[in-house]
Amino acid sequence: MTRSVTLSCVALLVLLAGQANGELPQGATAPGQNMPSTLTGELIGDRIARFFASPQARENALPSYAIEKETGPGKPLDGSVKTQPVYSLRDGKQTAIVRIAPGTSLYGTGEVAGPLERNGRKTIAWNTDAYGYQDDAVSLYKSHPWVLAVRADGSAFGVLADTTYRVEIDTAADAADEIRFTADGPAFPVIIIERDSPIEVVQAVTKLTGLPPLPALWTLGYHQCRYSYYPDTRAREIASNFRDRDIPADVIWYDIDYYESFRCFTFDPVLFPDPKKLNADLLAQGFHNVWMINPGIKSREEPSPNEPPAEERMKESAEIRRARETQRDVFRAIRDSGKVEDVYVKRADGKVYEGEVWPGWCFFPDYTQPRVREWWAPKYKPFMDVGVTGVWNDMNEPAIFNVASKTMPEDNIHLGDPNLLTPMGSPQGAAKAKGDHARYHNVFGLMMVKGSREGIQASNPDKRPFVLSRATHIGGQRYHAGWSGDNTANWYHVEASVPMTLNMNLSGLSFYGPDIGGFAADGDAQMFERWIGYGTMLPFCRSHTGKGNIDKEPWAFGPEVEETSRLAIQRRYRLMPYIYTLFRDASVNGTPVMQPLFFTDAKNPALRSEDDGFLLGGDLLVMPQLVPDRSRQSVMPSGNWRELAWDAAASPKNTTKGLDSQNNDLPRLYVRPGAIIPTAPVMEYTGEKPVDPITLIISLDEAGAARGEMYEDAGDGYAYREKGEFLRTQYVAQRAGETVKVNVSGVEGGMKRPARNVIVRVLLDNGREVTGMGKDGTEISVKLN
Known part of the structure; x- marks a missing residue:
């Protein structure tokens, strides 16, 4: 009782x-x-x-x-x-x-x-x-x-x-x-x-x-997006620029212009004539891909708003017209099967609801029903078979154009899931499951992305799905990553991205970040420079902008901003072993990847409202450079947090703005006293080569001790879970006189430790440091003088 x-x-x-x-x-x-x-x-x-x-x-x-x-x-x-x-x-x-x-x-x-x-x-x-x-x-x-x-x-x-x-x-x-x-x-x-x-x-x-699943390693790299990269030659150009400029990146994104006239699960035969080859070619260069899928299913045969006049279409070759019709047949089969299976949301009068979005008038699957998600999930199989590695579910609030509410009528009908348990422990039944849109609006996107994830997983059972969703409800972290939606390129959003991402982490969704550079409006060079400077330290790291805006790739604002962007992204890739370890902790313990400074001392009122600085995990403090010439001073937590920088050039192109520690547009990084942070060499993309050497960044506490952890596995797939093929290493450091000894204190997992070198950097006071080298798994001694 x-x-x-x-x-x-x-x-x-x-x-x-x-x-x-x-x-x-x-x-x-x-x-x-x-x-x-x-x-x-x-x-x-x-x-x-x-x-x-x-x-x-x-x-x-x-x-x-x-x-x-x-x-x-x-x-x-x-x-x-x-x-x-x-x-x-x-x-x-x-x-x-x-x-x-x-x-x-x-x-x-x-x-x-x-x-x-x-x-x-x-x-x-x-x-x-x-x-x-x-x-x-x-x-x-x-x-x-x-x-x-x-x-x-x-x-x-x-x-x-x-x-x-x-x-x-x-x-x-x-x-x-x-x-x-x-x-x-x-x-x-x-x-x-x-x-x-x-x-x-x-x-x-x-x-x-719901604990978040462990993401694939590539999803933690740098993502480049815009509305839209087309045709396919533009995507190839973007990829080549990253590699030619020595700027690390893992993912290129495709917005709705890849569709054949905004029909989902199709590819425009002119803009993307061979998406399978495009995906394969870019994957060979280390680029994964993410393609958008929206919930609206074009309901009428009339032209989509983005289609040229019919006479223009008639100028296309017969081959292109046939290819276009083939894509439309793919779409019609999806749309018509939805009619046959009765999967679409109904109006209050029982008729199928239509709302206007990008394709024009659309039907909307009732994702609240398990059988509709079962209908939806297999639609991803042909899509994934062309080499798609990630999916972007957008517009799933659901957004509706040309209505004041921006969404469906609240008296639309959803049938829900009769088998969901109530707090009494019994299934709710069909009568109770049936409800209006006012009840189900906030979980429409959540249930869509649930079905999407299930479909992607079934299509590639040996890969970890990646889905980004704009809309969700609390608990969405068990299915997807998220981003801040259509933000704006202004100084307000440069500042607001930090507290927004923090509050999402405090609400359970760690895999989250803003559109770096701002989706709406152009902004300017310094704004982008400051944004990407700290944006690379956020859990989800993606630059994005809207149609008609200026370009916002890392090189788009000239050599100085390109230099800052390169250094910032290189920082992220150096920290990848630490970041991956944080995401593993989130998947096991629910620990937020990004944390507010008051987590260091919850009793300290001065830290309660600190909006600028934040923690990446519990051991790395990030203090961004935000709005220029601002008088307000950020608050640092107590203790001897030591600054971390990389002043050895990782690329011959790093010449314009000096060394990492001298770049005033990059955030300052500080390591918690008593922490060990594992880092890696800079790579063009995650998994490009073995992590050798690893570098252990050590900041001793008052007792001369430090400890840290590094988690490793294949970076994708489920061998870590099904076969125990992972390696979780506990590193400890202890000062004895003028020597610091570094050892492995604990090991978990069945993955064999690679034969590799370890560089040890012991951060000291006043910006000094000492270094040493040895083999991973053996004791390493570092002299302090």
Whole structure:
């Protein structure tokens, strides 16, 4: 049984008056505009409680799309969760309030504009096509009704409003001491996670909503994109430029102009006559590829908006016209099978819904249904068979043109999944699964990308799928990477990309980053230089821009910006062993790859609102150079963080702006005292050659000790999981007099250690360092004088 308690208004006021920390005691509820019913709670994990407005609300609760594995009824509350929600109705909407103590800082809420610290902000979790958004945007592309609360003493808790409906997250409500969730739809569960530190809360919510899969190594390299690279000769030109200019890169992207007249799963026979050869040729140069697939299925035979007049088409050769018709037949087979299988979203009157997007009028598969995802997934097989290595699901909020709401009517009908379990542990059934778009809007993209991932995996069972999705819901990290959508090339977005990426990491989705350089507008050389300088230190690293804008490749702004870009990207590739190790930790423990500086000392109020600096993992501090001539000073955490730079030229082309440490457009990097960071030689692309030598960057703590870890496997596939073919090495360093000894202290995995050299760099105070060399797996001694 679960425990539930109701308190009268008078009793509640007495209790609240006695709460020195501002949080409600175990079992308490409070009045809203209308008195709430009996609060019902249960433990669904270690110090994780799920609350319902009443026993009836619990029995009637809808299935969770956030929780990866519903387990049904939990255990009785035991006092381990200090905080509880207060339910009420406000203006006819379900509301849950969580009280916070003075000195509590709030974070998370997913993809949001504005500062890192969310106190005093309002967010509406409703997936929205938000082209060119700025600081005042309240809804962006993703919905994460989640708040991380860090108390003054450094302990923390997290609050998840477990609803798929539109929900307002208000931390600027009537009282400054509360978090208020107000949602459409029925009463929703509130999940509260209690932990001793904020990083533990993030790990817990990531495990609850689904650990991210370990990505393929190539996906962690540098990605180059624009709307659009066409024809295929332009893509080849881009690839050649990267290699000729000694700028590392792993991926080239293709936006919707590769389609035959915007029909998905097709290739334009003029622009991309042989995509299989293109993909194979570029893969031989070390370039993977990612191609866009949108949800809209062109519904009518009329020309797409981008098609030239019919008389222009008639000027094409007979061979091209036949090839074009072949591509259209491929598409028609997909569209018509959807009609036969009855997979498309319906209007409230039962007719198939049509909405306008890039191809013109379109049908939209009802991805909420498992059978529709099963219909969708195999469509990727012929697509992947031409050598496609990654997929980009865009426009899946879903975005609809020429309507004020920017999306489908909220009374459209979805049939859902009758087998999803409710919190009572039983399938919801077909009647309960059927719901309107208001209910399913926020998970439309999530369910699309779930089906896409399943199709890509089935097409290439020995490869790790890569899918990038614009829209998602909390828990999306179990299927895809994400990006910031259609940002703008201005100084606001240069600054905002840091807190936005941090808050996504604090909401469970680590594999995330902005469009470096800005999607909307041109920007200028210095703006791009600063952006790519720190953008290469973010979890997902991709430059992108929109149609009609100036070019934004690393060399597009002249030799000085090219130099900075090369150095910045080289930094990322040097750090690849460390970055890959961080992503492995995320996939096993839910640890965010990018972390705010207050993770170093959650009690320090000076770090709570630091928007510029951030941690890549727990051991590397990144302090970007952002807006020029800004007077505000960034805050550094306490301790002897030692600066890291690479001043040995990795390319003969690195000549224009001097050495790594002298380039003022690159962020400063600092290593935590007590850390060992594994690094690699610069490569043109990940996996170009064996990592030999590895370089261990060591920063000793006050006790003269340091430790670190390096994870390795094949970089793709599942031998690491199925056969134990990986190598996880624990390195330790200890100072003894004027010598530092470096050893392997622990090994896990069945992969044989490569015979390779190790360079040791011991960072000392005042910018000094000493180096040594030895063989991996043996003791290496480094003299300090």
